[in-house]
């Protein structure tokens with residue numbers, strides 16, 4: 001399997017406020033480095049650098065003003081004389097107004113964010129755009145006839161929606177790749193999110209469309225981040241009604257229940273008969289993950305990959321979450337090995 005990777009991710013590592021303490025973000029460079037080392041150790045296949053793409057490709061799923069915001073945010077922040085990480089600290093919730101874009105960076109940060117889990121630093125834009133370019137390069141490989149590819153994206157993207165960042169995510173790498181597949185001639189694409197946290201971004205972007213089926217298995221939002229999306233009754237809207245499927249699962253879920261939900265979701269993908277499958281590959285479903293509450297073992301990720309391989313679809317894997325750095329390489333590459341029947 002071809003892996004797409006860029007060292008540019010090292011340019012991004014901000015802080016986060018966790019349990020009342022400002023600390024280095026759990027979404028750290030060692031995650032991608034550990035996965036890359038495992039890709040090489042297991043001889044998964046060639047590792048390629050991403051191509052260059054115009055930011056207009058990101059604006060196929062994000063708004064142009066949001067992409068401009070991401071590109072300019074650090075410079076606007078630094079121009080105020082501040083050198084520490086830029087963080088959103090106020091949001092237009094409830095009856096506060098979101099019909100007028102603030103002009104000042106502190107207002108823009110909250111206008112374009114769902115939470116404070118998105119520090120912006122001097123290198124963030126370069127890392128974020130490179131990460132999206134990995135997904136576009138992987139999708140170009142599929143469009144050129146590859147049966148599968150792995151975009152080793154960092155930072156992740158599945159919490160980012162058309163006009164907001166959040167949960168360590170800035171550009172929705174997987175959604176950008178899905179749209180690129182459709183722009184490349186596909187009629188239908190399935191986007192399956194196996195990260196522990198609901199892929200609110202991908203759901204939101206494709207919610208009213210029937211050319212993309214979105215499916216997500218995740219911690220029940222009644223008791224898991226992002227708390228405010230991912231319920232079973234979110235079925236899509238308008239033309240998209242019936243093309244959005246959520247599988248919220250309780251804390252403590254292990255492979256038996258997870259595998260059953262996954263097989264059910266795969267049945268829906270098969271019935272949809274897409275031209276391609278994009279997988280938001282988060283492995284924070286691992287039992288030792290520091291911020292998540294499922295109980296998958298490393299061997300279960302082999303079975304997860306095997307189950308996806310059984311669909312026989314051209315498949316792009318896009319790296320999302322997973323925060324137990326010591327095990328993230330084994331767990332992520334186990335999915336890819338299982339997919340290839342090398343379990």
Ligand SMILES: NCCCNCCCCCS
Nearest residue numbers: 117167168197225320321
């Ligand atoms: N106490 C939970 C805080 C969660 N903060 C953001 C998590 C983002 C996961 C991305 S896959």
Ligand SMILES: [Zn+2]
Nearest residue numbers: 195196197321
């Ligand atoms: Zn996650």
